[in-house]
Amino acid sequence: MKNQRRVASNDDQLSEFLFGSVRPWWDRRPWLRRVFLIPLRSIDKSYGRWSKARVSPRRFRKIQERLDREYPPDKFSPSNLIGRDREFNLLLDSFRLHVLRHPSLTKYFGKEELPKAVCLAGDSGTGKTFLTMVSLREMLLEGYRSGVLVTPVILKGSDVYSEFYGKSTRQLGRFLDYASSVPSVVYIDEFQSFGRKVRGETGAEIEDTRIQDELNRWLDKIVSGKSRTMVIVATNAYEKIREDIRRRLSKVSLNDGVTREMLLAVVNDSLKREGWVNLKAEDLLDLMEREVTIRRRASLTPSDIQEIFREVRKSKEAPLRERIRESRTDLRTVELPKISAGIEDFAGAARNVKLYSEQEKSQEVVDAVYVMKPKVSREDLGGLHDVKNKVLNHIALAFNPSMRELGHQSNPRFFLLGPPGTGKTLLAMVAAAENNVGFIKVRGGELMSGANYMGDPEKRIKDLFGMVRQKSPCILLLDEADAIFWGGDPSSNKILAQVKAELSEVRPEDRVVVIATSNKEQLIDQATRDRFEPNIFYIHPPLNDVEWNEVVAIHLRKMQPYLHPEVDAVKITKMFRRQRVLSPRGVAETVSEAHRLWASEIAAARGITDAGASESAVNNITTKYQEDLDRLKEVLAIYQQEGTTLNREQV
Template sequence: IRVQDAFIEYLNRIINTNERVVVIAATNKFEAIREDIRRRAYVIDLDQNITRDMLLAVLKAELKKYGWTYLNPEEIMSILEKSVSAYRQTQLTPFDIIDACNKVRSRKVEPLREKLFRRLGFSRGEEFSYKVTIDDFKLVARELRGYVEQEKSTEVLSSVLKIKPAVSYRDIGGLFGIKEKIFKIISLSLKPELASKLNWVPPKGFLLWGEPGCGKTYLSKAVAKENDATFFYVPAAQLLINAKWVGEPEKNIKDLFQLARRHAPSIIFFDEFDVIAGKRKGDPISDRLTAQILTELDGLQPLENVIVIAATNRLDAIDEAVLNRFEPYIIEIPLPRNDMERLDVIKVHLRQYMPHLHDEVTPEGVLSIIKRFRMVSPRVVAEVIREANRLRSQEVVAANEYVKAAISGDKIRLAEIAQVYKEDLERLGEVLGSNDVDVLSKVTPETYKIRLYHFEKAAELLEHEVDKELMDAQESMIAEGPGVALGLATDPQGRRGMLLIVECTARRGSGKVNVTGPAKSVAIGPMTSVEDVSVIESAQNAVDYIKIYINEKLGIDISDYDFRFQVVSPLEGVPGGGVSGPSLGLALSVAAISELANHTSNPSVVMTGKSDIKGRVGPVGGLGWRGAGKIIAAIKTRRVKVKKFIMPKWNYENAKDEVKVLEEAGITVIPVERQVEAWLHALDISEEELLEKIAKNVKH
């Protein structure tokens, strides 16, 4: 403190005299300097407004300095920019260029220095020199140190990342109509002079919500890049984790907004926003955070040239007052909604692998494969493509190692290689048709490309092992006979599907309907659950309609029949588990009519749909772009070879792209509006034959 006081005193002497003295000070922690010292300085931010021409000038100066002017600066710049973009997703800096040149020189000089010191390998007249090539820059490009601008307060430094994103508009796949809307509004918001002339008031912020992996963060980075705005990435949880004292999280948020105003135009991106803006429930820490967010969003200090973008996958957990501040820009970022969007996402992620793709690989082919295994989200596409390239790369390594061992004649080494690379060599055999040394010797990174086979294997590897085990266990429980139907269910998001077995018995009694296997309760919030009677009501609706149908068609009264259903599922017997929802109604109806007619339902037919007392079949989830778990479950069956898929007509007409997956797998899709239609297709019988069997089997 005494040193700082003395420094200020001497600064004042200079300022208050006519002597021509310039004091130049440099720092990478501007916020750590005392405010009274900063007020006396003219601040120059060397990291702002750096253009590509400036960076190119720095590179040319470095090349001239080391005598490498024979190299093409543009080619080197492209290599460094591509490396920084791929591995750090930030902008190239002057330090990166200087660092790269220093690393290249060190790599070339070090071997010569060692030889000189050891006095080895040199004779009179031997030239002590080296030659640098473009390949040398390719080698050091991945070694460039991560650069993060440090001008933040000490507390915010540990919680916030201030970067210049390298993601652009063309890197955003899908989201047709959504990304354009966001780009246009934010672009205008970051042009205050034009907005003022148009009398346009920028929004307080944007709240993006959607499933994990749908592209919320990626989209926000692209917006910042296209508008040349500073991007503050704020993982909300870090604001709490790094706080040491009471009140620090609120102070960090306040400091963050001050920092963003100083670096305007800027974008503050809050990830996991529900962590710091949750509903107020009396907790002193979280409530103060929510209040601080509200204060910054509409406080006395305006957010001019600063845009707040918040992202969450738990919209229901955010405080109502905060949601109100973001209206009307609470925007859903959905998973790809149709095949056009899915193909666009795949094309974006395939772009960097184009030189490595076999001619047979097309975006359409990759899409067809992925849809058979998982929901197509940007994150899933990226995972599958990376995994496909990893498999192909391992196969190239396996071929090279195997050929080397075979040529050396070392049988022990050859056996070790065959064991270590067993799976990779098996895949090579499937692709090439042979594992002979002559065939494997021709495998190189240039000749051995990524095939559709690799994408299929990658999708299989990323499939959850638990899902496979559950499906196998469930299929082993299927028993053919009257009173059995196969239904489908999914998780609450509609992503992960499972096969359900509905079994029914019908006997004269007192007209009761009993169901075992459904969930007893359903969660409607983090801490709230209610009694779930959806499956029981579906069974009652199906039975009521069947009784009316038989009475109208045959004049037979079966109102005193007791119907007992058992829903066999992997969740049966699990505490808090069980099947929920109305989509099992159609399977319950088919199982009941099969029992009454004493006629076996076709075991290759699966079905889903809501049944009502009037005999209609209503729409259900798990069949559309938000979640196609039922479709994936039907395709993945191993023991049961599904040939027909009965679904509500509404779902069929509104999920054409999803239905296409079933048709490509050789499964006939049957849209129905009435339960009677489903009965006839499932039982492979005409209505006359069905009524005849019911009349014969039902006792008067």
């Protein structure tokens, strides 16, 4: 009988990887291996390595169950990698060359064409982790089909860093040495936390430098050696990584692959999955790109699209969940209705959803911001006949969408100058109420308070405008703007440069209006003023008795049910002019104080009435309200001089 050539099995490929050309006797003769199974397990270490690396069908089923549990196949499938075929094939081919040692690839390709250490660089939301996990799943399955047990090693900062000096370096070295001793794929996410540039001056920076040196040593060993290990790292801050570490990595930029065609394919795929085929993908993509550009000054990413779709589905399912809670029926008997969505649902979701790459804002910025929905109108603004309507109408034009269709590009920046207490803040609140938009008030002094570190004030300014774009449409009121518009020293010049840059980037399509107020015109930088032209208005105190009467009447309106018939705005205005009350805020505070005094007198009178005939109770009330009772006696004496007598019940 002719000798037939034996086909290489998975065990043969594994033995070649572990032992090379010199294979042990028990590997060449499987029947002897089965006979001496127990002695081999007890004595021969090479048999232990072989048995641990061998992928039996039972072992593979366990591996596949774990993969399906951690990386569900319906989600982490190559079919979901839309527009990433080139990067996916590059990772798989590199795996086949360096880990599986595929004969065809080994013959024709080297490390230059198919790198052994790959750096996936791209902004947040470009799909770095998703691409790696889909590729890793395929690599492990292909390793089984080739008879190689591939070990995935996923490193995170929490797995390595320790509070004890030197322990972080030892832990990293232990992970990396193990990975290089077996067929493995190493994945390090947020790689900038391991390889970022540091000066090495403090104790923490010295420890970081030691970790980077250990990582550099290991990468050099992997790239130049023959170990069956592939390295994949991902980062959104490629330029922050040390140069010597970057030279050992082959960069694959994912930003370049995010094209409109790719985003359109993601939208189409999501529409098919949800069954919303009645919507046009082009219209949805235009809407989402417009909203993201307004809020984040960055391009749309595939993760943003998926998040918006999830938000739409969540909002459409909310009524169903509410109905189930109210009915308290058996969930097994509830039939899920078919969910339909319109383009207006996507518009609302795009405004409400937290985009993937949005960063958390500084706590100081959050504390300095006051967000509200004002409930005031033009009737609450007294005086300002020459400027009130002009300012409010100009602001309304900035929020009017039809102006864009007419080609009008209004300047969404307004500067209100004038003495304290003349109504600058109230004017901005009326504008927000009339246009039904949010009102965000920021005091310049609070925003800059405690900014002691280099670059911290500039970051707060940037975070502030980023937060405002997220809450559009809205009005941003920079109260006491001279605190951040003043350019009197080198440090404030840097802050002012950041303010100018952010002001210049505010556009009409952002649906954001910036209103700055100040009572120190001489401190405002001229270049900053130019950014508000021609919308610079002087908010003055009332110019004549008519305007003063309006201001007083507005503040008396709340007290109208309690006022004496003889009290009117004209008489109060004359009294204020004699007492030199020179601002609307002074009027408001004086009227409020008069109301407080009157309420205190009423409370004192009621206390005396409730005390009755008890002398001790009357003495306690008298001691407590002595000043208010003395003032009440003076008022009653005036009434008696006029011929009017009030009894206790009337008081």
